[in-house]
Structure formats: structure tokens, C-alpha cells
Amino acid sequence: MSKILIVEDNELNRDMLSRRLARSGYDVVLAVHGEEGIAMAQSEGPDLILMDLSLPVLDGWEATRRIKAGRTTASIPVIGLSAHAMADDEDRARKVGCDDFDTKPIELPRLLDKIEALLQRRPSL
Amino acid sequence: MHTRDERSLAGGGEPSDLPATGVGRPTGTGFAVSTEVPGGRRTHPLVALDYRVRVPAMLIVALTVFSHFLDKPRGPWLWAAIVFTGVVWPQLAHLIASRARDSKRAELANLLFDCFIVGCWTAAVSFSVLPSLMMVSAIVTACLSVGGVRFTLWAVASITAGVLVVGAFTGFRVGTEVSLLTAGLSVAGTFAFTSIFGFHSHIQTRRVVKGRKELADQHRQIQDQYTIIEKALQSALDANDAARAANQAKSIFLANMSHELRTPLNAILGYSEMLLEDAQGNAALVTDLERIRTAGKHLLGLINGVLDLSKIEAGKMKLYLETFNVARVVEEAVGTARPLIQNNGNRFDVRCPEDIGLLREDVTKVRQVLLNLLSNAAKFTEKGVVTLDVWREDRIDGNWVFFRVKDTGIGMTPEQIGNLFLPFTQADSATSRKYGGTGLGLSLCQKYCTMMGGGIQVESEPGRGSAFTVRLPGEIENFDGEASLVRVSTLTKVRIADLAGKGPLPGSPPKVVLVIDDDPSVLDLMQRVCSKAGFRVVTSRSGEEGLRLAREEKPDLITLDVIMPGMDGWTVLETLKKDSSLAAIPVVVVTIADERDRGIALGAIDYFVKPVDHERLLSALGRIRRDRVA
Numbered sequence: 001m002s003k004i005l006i007v008e009d010n011e012l013n014r015d016m017l018s019r020r021l022a023r024s025g026y027d028v029v030l031a032v033h034g035e036e037g038i039a040m041a042q043s044e045g046p047d048l049i050l051m052d053l054s055l056p057v058l059d060g061w062e063a064t065r066r067i068k069a070g071r072t073t074a075s076i077p078v079i080g081l082s083a084h085a086m087a088d089d090e091d092r093a094r095k096v097g098c099d100d101f102d103t104k105p106i107e108l109p110r111l112l113d114k115i116e117a118l119l120q121r122r123p124s125l
Numbered sequence: 126m127h128t129r130d131e132r133s134l135a136g137g138g139e140p141s142d143l144p145a146t147g148v149g150r151p152t153g154t155g156f157a158v159s160t161e162v163p164g165g166r167r168t169h170p171l172v173a174l175d176y177r178v179r180v181p182a183m184l185i186v187a188l189t190v191f192s193h194f195l196d197k198p199r200g201p202w203l204w205a206a207i208v209f210t211g212v213v214w215p216q217l218a219h220l221i222a223s224r225a226r227d228s229k230r231a232e233l234a235n236l237l238f239d240c241f242i243v244g245c246w247t248a249a250v251s252f253s254v255l256p257s258l259m260m261v262s263a264i265v266t267a268c269l270s271v272g273g274v275r276f277t278l279w280a281v282a283s284i285t286a287g288v289l290v291v292g293a294f295t296g297f298r299v300g301t302e303v304s305l306l307t308a309g310l311s312v313a314g315t316f317a318f319t320s321i322f323g324f325h326s327h328i329q330t331r332r333v334v335k336g337r338k339e340l341a342d343q344h345r346q347i348q349d350q351y352t353i354i355e356k357a358l359q360s361a362l363d364a365n366d367a368a369r370a371a372n373q374a375k376s377i378f379l380a381n382m383s384h385e386l387r388t389p390l391n392a393i394l395g396y397s398e399m400l401l402e403d404a405q406g407n408a409a410l411v412t413d414l415e416r417i418r419t420a421g422k423h424l425l426g427l428i429n430g431v432l433d434l435s436k437i438e439a440g441k442m443k444l445y446l447e448t449f450n451v452a453r454v455v456e457e458a459v460g461t462a463r464p465l466i467q468n469n470g471n472r473f474d475v476r477c478p479e480d481i482g483l484l485r486e487d488v489t490k491v492r493q494v495l496l497n498l499l500s501n502a503a504k505f506t507e508k509g510v511v512t513l514d515v516w517r518e519d520r521i522d523g524n525w526v527f528f529r530v531k532d533t534g535i536g537m538t539p540e541q542i543g544n545l546f547l548p549f550t551q552a553d554s555a556t557s558r559k560y561g562g563t564g565l566g567l568s569l570c571q572k573y574c575t576m577m578g579g580g581i582q583v584e585s586e587p588g589r590g591s592a593f594t595v596r597l598p599g600e601i602e603n604f605d606g607e608a609s610l611v612r613v614s615t616l617t618k619v620r621i622a623d624l625a626g627k628g629p630l631p632g633s634p635p636k637v638v639l640v641i642d643d644d645p646s647v648l649d650l651m652q653r654v655c656s657k658a659g660f661r662v663v664t665s666r667s668g669e670e671g672l673r674l675a676r677e678e679k680p681d682l683i684t685l686d687v688i689m690p691g692m693d694g695w696t697v698l699e700t701l702k703k704d705s706s707l708a709a710i711p712v713v714v715v716t717i718a719d720e721r722d723r724g725i726a727l728g729a730i731d732y733f734v735k736p737v738d739h740e741r742l743l744s745a746l747g748r749i750r751r752d753r754v755a
Binding site for chain 1: 383384387388389390391392394395396398399402421425688690693722723
């Protein structure tokens with residue numbers, strides 16, 4: 001079972017997304033801000049990270065940049081999530097190393113496609 | 126005027142009786158202003174001034190000379206000369222000056238003649254000190270005040286000429302005895318002239334002082350006005366800054382609001398979808414949950430519409446131009462819209478020629494416009510007919526592709542049509558209650574069509590139905606897109622029919638296409654499509670191998686998958702573009718991820734999302750073939 005780390009500060013969205021992904025057959029771990037997200041990426045070794053970009057303490061862009069700079073975490077694919085529909089959110093996300101990007105509200109089938117595409121890209125362990 | 130002149134001649138010539146010209150009586154200080162004679166000529170103010178001085182002055186001169194000759198032998202010529210000097214000459218001088226083309230010049234000539242007369246009388250009175258002094262000092266002062274030093278030299282010459290002419294007759298006789306009367310008149314004359322010039326000088330000074338004061342006042346007024354203008358300008362600049370800041374604030378507010386609204390919406394939509402999954406089988410619950418989800422999606426549509434509109438207004442809406450097959454896009458839109466249209470018991474007729482060809486536009490926006498028009502038609506038509514006509518037409522202003530969506534629905538009045546494209550305005554509020562909708566769709570459609578170089582037109586009649594006609598430029602080679610999208614300098618209009626079955630162009634070796642993709646089925650497909658179009662195809666299963674083959678084969682075109690094991694497509698693309706021997710090879714990115722911007726930014730000339738549309742691929746190949754042959 002693939003392990004997905006969700007980094008999301010909004011409680012409702014965190015709960016909803018984690019339950020829906022669990023239903024879709026993923027093992028889900030949670031972090032509520034960027035700092036915690038980096039720590040969990042190191043300790044949990046997830047197969048993929050869903051990173052909300054507007055986060056307290058340390059925002060998603062910076063957290064992604066550090067994850068992609070970390071020796072052990074650099075290879076973990078990251079999908080940036082943003083409720084901003086402005087184009088530069090996506091550009092910024094790509095620049096810091098996000099492998100993919102999606103906008104909220106989430107359309108589950110579309111997100112699942114993106115998750116699968118990235119998971120399949122990783123060399124199977 | 127001349128009659129008045131004659132009258133004043135007869136009456137001894139009081140200056141007050143004789144305005145210099147027909148218009149406007151000169152005031153004490155009024156000689157600065159030229160006056161206009163009825164004929165339209167202007168008389169110099171000097172003429173009037175001199176006249177008023179000359180009449181009394183010459184009279185005094187004449188009287189003084191007359192008194193001098195009272196006890197001396199005299200003849201009629203002398204009397205005539207005295208009368209001429211005292212009475213005739215001032216009037217004659219005025220007449221000459223005011224009729225002359227250049228009145229100032231004529232008046233100066235008169236002054237010189239005054240000098241000549243004075244010179245004559247000076248010699249005639251045997252250079253008697255008092256009368257001579259009175260006459261010469263008066264005329265020299267007058268000339269100095271009117272004409273300055275240079276003119277005064279001429280004046281002295283004239284006086285001398287007068288002295289010489291008369292002196293030749295009198296033998297330059299010098300006499301010293303002066304009668305009491307002559308002495309009195311001379312003294313009185315000197316006194317009068319000194320007073321006149323003194324007074325004149327006083328008036329001049331006063332005018333200068335007054336003029337300075339007026340100038341200072343005007344200067345102050347101008348300063349005040351300048352201050353006011355400066356303040357107004359500053360406040361306009363401030364207002365402009367404020368407006369810019371407000372607009373900036375509005376954009377930030379919209380972005381934030383969009384974020385704040387989307388976050389709870391995310392939860393609403395997500396939970397309602399989860400509950401829907403749980404509630405399968407409970408029909409009543411499913412209906413209610415569907416309603417929650419539909420309302421949530423509607424709200425999302427509104428937020429997106431508002432954002433799109435504000436992006437267009439801020440000039441931040443981008444067009445992603447690509448070449449696409451019109452028939453294919455129409456087919457898609459029809460597939461989506463058909464259930465909506467048929468739900469209301471409508472018939473749906475589509476007339477779109479299969480060979481209508483290609484368009485180069487933002488396909489997402491074209492699709493959005495078509496769907497919007499079709500769903501509008503569906504919404505406002507019941508048990509009627511909705512028709513979609515698509516055609517291509519050559520007009521004077523170029524080649525156009527037209528899309529017409531026609532319905533037999535409720536139609537619109539001219540007033541309703543007038544409001545149609547305004548954001549948030551539906552035909553009227555009753556319509557909006559009955560039919561729902563955001564009222565943003567059509568204004569977005571119109572803005573999109575304008576952005577894409579086309580337009581949208583509407584015809585409608587209440588109760589009869591409406592017809593919306595969209596027009597988009599049909600020439601795929603003539604577009605002013607963003608420069609980054611146009612790496613291939615000229616796009617050649619490609620007809621699929623031209624390409625199919627056409628071998629390599631005569632006289633040139635077949636062009637080489639390098640296909641880099643880890644999916645064998647894609648390699649196979651690309652091989653078939655490209656060889657059919659007359660290309661030699663080299664395939665590679667990985668990025669590393671692809672780079673090696675690119676260096677060996679120097680292909681004319683590379684198609685590149687993004688998601689590959691090992692080295693991914695972005696890295697391959699970057700490496701290609703950094704290598705000077707490979708950078709010129711056009712690269713087409715072919716992938717499942719829609720990241721057009723990134724591909725274009727890295728230097729790809731085109732971007733295809735899988736599954737690849739063969740016709741589009743062929744059109745891209747054709748472009749490259751023609752360009753590189755040329």
C-alpha cells in the first residue's frame with residue numbers, strides 16, 4: 001500500500017482528504033504545517049506528498065524546496081495544492097520542485113490520476 | 126473728420142476740439158493705444174500727441190516772432206510766413222501724418238520740418254537770445270523725447286539747414302535788442318514748454334509706476350493660479366495613485382477571497398461526495414446530497430467566472446494557442462451538450478462539414494464558448510429545436526470560421542439583448558430566478574472571442590428564439606500570438622490532404638524524426654504516422670539513449686515524452702537546448718501531463734497532450750518540413 005503524506009492546515013480539508021484517500025486504498029499520514037511536513041517526510045518516508053501551499057509556520061513552497069534539497073527526501077514526488085487559481089501559484093510551485101500541481105476544490109478522480117502517474121514513475125521498491 | 130479739421134482751423138484750433146481720429150477720444154494717458162481711422166488704417170499715437178503740442182507751441186512761436194517784427198520793416202511775405210507757422214502748419218502736419226501710409230514716419234518728417242521752421246525763424250529774428258533760446262530748446266527737447274539721440278542729430282541738422290537758408294537772405298545778421306513784449310512772450314513760451322514737458326514726464330513716470338504695479342498684480346494672480354493648478358495636478362496624481370492602489374488592492378482582495386471561498390467549498394464538495402458514496406441506495410438522501418453538491422459546484426462556477434473576468438480586466442488572461450481540428454472539437458462539445466438539450470424535449474441538429482479543417486486558437490476557450498452557447502440554448506428552449514451550424518467562409522477581411530447556435534426558445538427583446546453581454550446581468554431578474562445561471566457566461570464568451578481575434582453576434586425575437594454567431598479567424602498562419610509560442614517563424618497552412626501519402630520532397634533526402642518515448646505503443650504509432658508523412662523515423666526508449674541518438678542522427682525534429690524512467694523529458698529538453706549543436710532542432714513535447722507553459726519555456730515548439738491527435742501532429746510535422754526545406 002502506498003503511503004501518502006498530506007500537509008494541510010485546514011482541519012476539515014485534512015480530515016476529508018485523508019478519509020477519501022484512505023477509502024481509495026492509500027495509507028495516509030498527516031501534518032498540519034510546513035515544519036511538521038518536512039519532519040514527517042524524513043521520519044515516515046512517504047511514497048508521495050500532497051502539499052498545501054498556503055501553510056502557517058513554514059509555507060508549502062519553502063517546505064517543498066527543503067524536502068527537494070534533503071538527501072533522503074529529494075526523490076519523494078510532491079503535488080502542490082492551492083486554492084488560489086492564479087497562474088503564478090503553479091509556476092512558483094514548479095520552481096521549488098513540485099512534480100505536479102492541482103487546484104482546490106479537489107476533483108478526486110483528477111487528483112487520483114495525478115497521484116497514480118507519479119507513483120508509477122518511481123522505480124518500484 | 127476733415128470737416129471737423131476745417132472747423133477747428135477756422136476756430137483757431139483748440140486741441141480739445143479735435144480728436145485725432147474718428148474713433149475714441151485720446152485721454153491724457155491714452156496715446157499708447159493706436160486708434161483706427163474709418164478706412165481701416167491705424168494712426169500712430171505720436172500723431173495725436175504732437176498735434177496737441179504743436180498747435181499751442183507754433184502759436185506761441187508765431188506770436189513771439191510777430192512781436193519781434195512789430196517795430197521793424199515788414200512785408201506781406203513775412204505775414205504769410207507767420208500765419209503759416211502759427212495756424213496753417215499744425216493742421217497741415219496733422220493732415221499729412223494721419224493720411225500717410227506710415228503715420229509714424231510721416232510724423233517724424235513733420236518734426237524735422239518743425240525744426241527747419243525753427244531754424245528759419247532763429248535766423249530771421251537775428252539770433253535774438255531769448256526767442257532763439259525758447260524755440261531751439263523747445264524743439265530739441267521735443268525731438269529728444271520723441272526720437273532719441275540719433276533723431277535729435279537729424280533735428281539739429283534741420284535747424285541748421287533752416288538757419289542757413291534764411292541766414293543767406295539776411296546775411297546772418299545778429300541783433301541783440303529785444304522788445305519787452307518779445308522777451309515776455311519768450312519767457313512765457315519757455316515756461317510753457319518746460320511745464321508741458323515736465324508734466325508729460327510726470328505722466329510717463331506715473332504710467333510706468335502704475336504699469337509696474339499692474340504687472341506685479343498680474344504676476345501675483347498668475348502665481349496664485351499656478352499654485353491652484355499645481356494643487357489640482359497634485360490631487361489628480363494622488364487620485365491616480367489611489368486608484369492604482371485601489372485596483373491593486375482589488376486584485377489582491379479577489380485572489381484572497383477566491384482562496385477563502387474555495388477552502389470551505391473544498392470541504393462542502395468533498396464531504397458531500399463522500400456522503401453520496403455512503404448513501405447509495407437511499408434515494409431521498411442521495412437527492413438532497415446531490416443538491417448540496419450541485420449548489421457547491423454552482424458557487425465554484427461563480428467564483429471562477431468572477432476570477433476570469435477580473436483576470437481579463439487586469440490583462441492577465443493568457444491564450445494558449447494550438448492548432449486543432451474544428452470538427453473534432455465540435456464533436457466533443459456536441460457530445461457534452463446533447464443530454465442537456467434533449468432533457469428539455471428538444472431536437473438537436475448539428476451541421477458541421479467533416480473537412481472544415483484547422484483553427485489555431487486557444488482550444489479550451491473555444492470549447493468553453495461553444496458549451497456555454499449550447500447550454501444556454503438548452504436552458505431557454507423547451508420542446509423545440511436547437512441547431513449548431515459550423516462553416517468556413519472567405520470574406521473581404523479574410524477567412525473566418527463561423528459557429529451559429531440557433532434555438533426556438535423564449536427569445537429576447539431588444540432591451541434584453543442590450544444587457545446581454547454585461548457581467549452579472551441576465552435578461553432580467555425573473556429569468557434568473559426561473560432559469561438560474563450566473564449571468565457571467567456570455568460576457569466571458571464575448572471577451573474570449575474578442576481576445577481570439579473574433580467576435581460574437583446575436584439575433585433574437587421574443588417568443589421566436591435566439592441565434593448566436595461566433596466568428597473566429599480561420600487563417601492559421603496569420604496570428605499575433607505570444608512570441609514564445611511562435612518558435613517556428615512562419616506557420617504554413619497545412620491541409621491534411623496535402624500531407625497524406627506525400628513522399629519526401631523531390632531532390633532532398635528524407636527528413637529524420639527522432640521519437641523519444643518509453644511506451645512501445647507510442648513509438649509504434651509515431652513510427653507509422655511519421656513515415657506515412659514521408660519522414661524517416663528513429664526511435665528511442667529512454668532519455669539517455671535519445672540524447673545519444675540526437676547527437677548521432679542530427680534529426681530534423683524530436684518528439685519527446687516527459688514522464689520516463691531514469692532521465693525525464695524535461696531534463697532531456699534542457700540538455701538539448703543547452704547543447705549548441707542540438708539547440709536548433711525543433712522539439713515537440715508529447716505527454717499526459719498538461720504542462721504546456723513549462724515545455725514552451727524550456728524551448729519546445731509545440732506541446733501535445735496524449736492521446737495525440739494525429740492530424741495535429743501531422744500539421745506540426747508539415748510545418749517543420751516546409752520550414753526546414755525552405
